Amino acid sequence: MMLGLGSESDNPLLQGRATAEIVPELAPQSSDVVVAKSRFSGFWGTNLLEILRACNIESLVFAGGTTTVCVESTLRDAMFLEFNSLVLSDCTADITQELHESALMRVELFFGWVCGSEDLIPMLEEAKTRSGVVQAV
């Protein structure tokens, strides 16, 4: 079993369990969206695609884990659905560093783009100050 889980009552991902919630440090804000999934890809059995389309989203920035499994599965589906995807190399993680880096390399070469959050943050600050310009275009 993927998580080495025993019976259902032991499953830390059972709906309603504290262990199945988003970690407190990343507590969702009122403007955030939370999507529950039961497959590796966030697009299966969820309304993620409808949410992204309703928000007029064309690009995705990925954080979380694991890089090879749930991040890459979701990212590949996103690519097939015509979204552009960027993976934050220092905000994603895997069981081993080798797995993590192999996923980053596949994304870099085939499925999207990769950069570090510390490289992107200054760009976000600059984009914020210019957002009025974008609005006016």
Add this chain to the structure above:
Amino acid sequence: MFESTRELFCNNGVISVRPDSRQPRPPGSGSPLLLEPKRTAVIVVDVQPAFTQLPPFAAMREIVSRIARFLPFARAAGMRVVHLKTEFSAGMEMLAVLDRGRAR
């Protein structure tokens, strides 16, 4: 160690991520990504105690603080934040994602 030089810049509120041109890559790959913050969503995948507290996923503990630092900048720039979380309701135990062998 996976390392690749990238050039990032911002022009009129649009962020450009240009991959390393020296990296050998397949045809069609290597073009810059253009991110318009208001048309970009941050997808935060499965950062749940069920994973961060489980030994095989210890590395996921180390990214929590970096994601926590990143998200406010993304929101302030106008990006939408979407949290994915894996969860199962009672009776979903037989799903292939939890037990590949049994599902077959």
